[in-house]
Amino acid sequence: MHERPDISAPDSASRREPLFERPIESMPRWADIRRDIGLDHCLNAVVGLIFGITGPIAVTMAVGLAGGLSNAQLASWVFGIFLSAGSATLVMSLIYRRPLGFAWSIPGTVLLGPSLQHLSFGEVVGAFFVTGVLTLALGMSGLVRRTMALIPQPIVMAMVAAIFLQFGTDIVASSRTAPAIVVPMVLAYILLTAVPGLARVIPPVLGALLVGFFAVAVGGDLDLAPAGPVVAHPVFTAPVFTWSALLELVVPLTLTVLVVQNGQGEAVLAQAGHRTPVNASAVVSGLFSVLNACFGAVSACLTGPTNVLLTASGERERHYTAALFYSLLCFLAAAFSPLVTRFMLGTPEAFILALGGLAMVGALRQAFVSAFATRFTFGSLTTFIVTIAGFDPFNIHAAFWGILLGCVVSRFLEPQDHRAAGLSAAAETSATGCTGEIR
Structure with a gap:
């Protein structure tokens, strides 16, 4: 759709990768968006926002309250993460015409818990600013x-499977x-999945x-809090x-954003048939992490769960409309x-929990299939x-250590898989020429 033919020769100049991956599809016009968007894409966006x-908001509030943050600081944190999520998603999804859903780092929020017990919030915000600048510089x-290209995809998907397993x-x-709530939900999901017409x-x-x-x-389990502020x-x-x-x-x-979160987002989008602009995503994560820090909020990232939900149904070429609708919902949120x-x-x-788990079932299944079906199974x-x-160790998320140790083990125990993957990559590069375009 609106693709330019690749006429570059596979010489050294053509293989020189640009800093920012070049989109090969034109930005969608308003008429394109109206034609491509559908009910299933809007629903994917709504579930992503829910x-x-x-x-994730419950985790944010729990960490913030335990760290002694005021209601105003918590509200500002929530405002910042949704503002940056909507802005980054809108910009990237329009430029690359594919779903690139951004949010905020939940593992990063969790690791703040112990730090807020002995650091002032100003010191934590100072770390947010420096993290954003470092992420931007690395991007x-x-x-x-180059680093992410060295990690075999099955190993990344094994990390995704481990993280998503909790949803199942x-x-x-x-x-x-x-059971009165969850069992009917599961039965409805199975029935609708089993009958394609429905x-x-x-x-x-x-x-x-x-x-x-x-x-x-019906069960009277909706418990709304007393009236409070409406607008953020x-x-x-x-920062200190x-x-x-x-x-x-x-x-x-920084490692959580670039390796765990962005790597997870890249992997699940690849499973849905979308190549991600890795460098551009890192740069955008850094820029919007700095914006988040202005509101006292944790780092921005290309998120795995949200992109799973945005690509859960509908035609691949129209998935970008789910991301665009999600960005508008983020602005409202x-x-x-x-x-x-x-x-x-x-x-x-x-x-x-049940809704999130059911929404992730397909991605969880695909993650296991991709991780253990063919090569790099030891890793x-x-x-x-x-x-x-x-x-x-060192307060760095387990997913980073999992990928690191998985790659080391795989190098020692599966050299034949690495040789085969290297030959495949060389053949693909020779056939396509420049690798800086996002297809």
Whole structure:
């Protein structure tokens, strides 16, 4: 669709990669967007937003409250992450005409918990600023793309499978705590998935959402908090730069964004048939991490779960419209973040966990298939075990160590797979010439 033919010769000049990956499709016009967008794409965006304003927001609030943040600081944090998510997604999805959903680092938020117990919030914000600048610098250097190209895709997908596994087990756990809500959701999902004709009218995740919300309302489990602010009022927290905070947070946050989160997002988009602009995504993550820091918010990233949801259904060439609709919903969530989060957090935890798990089932299945179906199985298994075990020396997320150790083990035990992959990559480069274009 609007593709330029690749006429470059496979010489050394043509193989020189530009800093920013070049899109080979024109930016969509308003008429293109109106033609391509459909109900399933809008639903994917709605589920993506629901995922963001429930579980991840609950994690953010729990960490912030435990760290002594005020309601104003928490509200500003929520405003910042939705504003940057919407802005980054809108810009990147328009430029590259593919779904590139950005959000914020949940593992990064979790690792802040212990730091907020002994660091001031100003020191943490100072680390946010430095993390954004470092992420931007690494993206501008071109190192991110070259590093990610060295990691076999099955090993990355093993990391994704380990992280997404929790979503699957959440379905089982929530069915024990609230069977009246979760069991009807699961049955509705199975029925709609099994009957393609029904699925075209009511997508399975939408059916599960509607059935679950009906069960919540009938059971009287909707618990809305007392009236509070409706419109966001962001505040600026002055950064404080101290060596203790920078040494404790900057490296873990940067690696979490570039390797764990962006790597996860790249992997799930690849499974959906989309190549991601790795360097451009790193640069955008850095820029919007700096913006987030202005509102006292954690780093921005190309997120895995959101992109899974944005590409859950519909034609691949039209997935970008789900990302565009998601960006508009993020702007609304930013503007009315106090109202939105208060409403969504009033639903039972079991409903949220089951909905998120059902939305992730397809991606979880594909992650296991991609990780263990063919090559690099020793490395993939190592990555899966280390990640799911929560091995996190130096406060760096286990997924990073899983990928690192998985690659090392694979190099020693699976040299034949690396040779075969190297030959395949060389053949592909020779056939396509310049690799700086995103197809």
